Amino acid sequence: MTLDDSRPFVSTRIAVLTVSDTRTVDDDRSGDTLAERIEAAGHTIAHRALVEDDRGRIADILRRWVADPEVDVVISTGGTGLTGRDVTVEAHRDVYEKEIEAFGTLFTMISVKKIGTSAIQSRACGGVAGGTYLFALPGSPSACRDGWDEILAPQLDYRHRPCNFVEILPRLDEHLKRT
Template sequence: MEATLAGIDESREFVAINIAVLTVSDTREAHNDTSGDVLAGRIDAKGHKLYERKILPDDQVVLRKQLAAWCSNPDVDVIITTGGTGVTGRDVTVEAHRALYEKEIPGFGELFRWISFQKIGTSTVQSRATAGVCMGTYMFALPGSTGACKDAWDDILTYQLDIRHRPCNFVELMPRLLEV
């Protein structure tokens, strides 16, 4: 039996999806939101649509409200947050995400930390990057550094959010996320 290698199947047509980006920070504003800029630029370069982009403070109630609003919007396919995934008292993004998850995707955080370990060593243990599904919407929580956003997008999300990626990807599962 011949092994199937991972890669983009150019014979399939690309499908653009709608992605909302949320920067979680008490200090970032539009002019210095470098991590949000990285994500927005990569989303556009890949051919996806930046549905909406916001910056909100590290407040779990405010975050949950925004995440829930996007999850309940059928026009939003994916939510990517950046910031608030550390271990300090103000880092509440992971808790806001997990309060909404119907299904967690533990492999995302595991893979992210493996990739990150190769670049920043054991400091990666401070990241609580996570992913899950809420109301048929994928949610990804990334650290707030531009390097972490580049790593997550370039090494994971660019492939998993491309329906042409083989042997499988998140986009081809979207029609089935709400199955009962």
């Protein structure tokens, strides 16, 4: 990663959604991990919520946050596995206008170095809707650290070169504007 110190840091507004049937706000270690890292990097927590593994409810929250002009990025944690209750990826894809296919690929590459072939069970994904970035990470604190530290922190830093998500953020919804 190359940081261009001639460019200013640009803070983004990030919403964090934990998807779980078993966690509560008091024991949401993955959501806490993301929130701590987001704030330490200089970004703002726009919203934080916990929802059970329900595709419709997850998608509703994602759509509400996409429609909120105070949210630039949504990061969810949990529900990306293979069990019958794991529906976060499907909910995200219900909302995406465009999928960022390489996000899941890059997350898998990072995971393989740490957990070997077990990485095959993760379905991390990313996309764009309504001018907002959306990312789904697995539900472990370790996966949240990997996704944030290795991918999202650099890409959400305007100083990151050769390119980053922040510099194109104002253009994500240009197709919705009249010329």
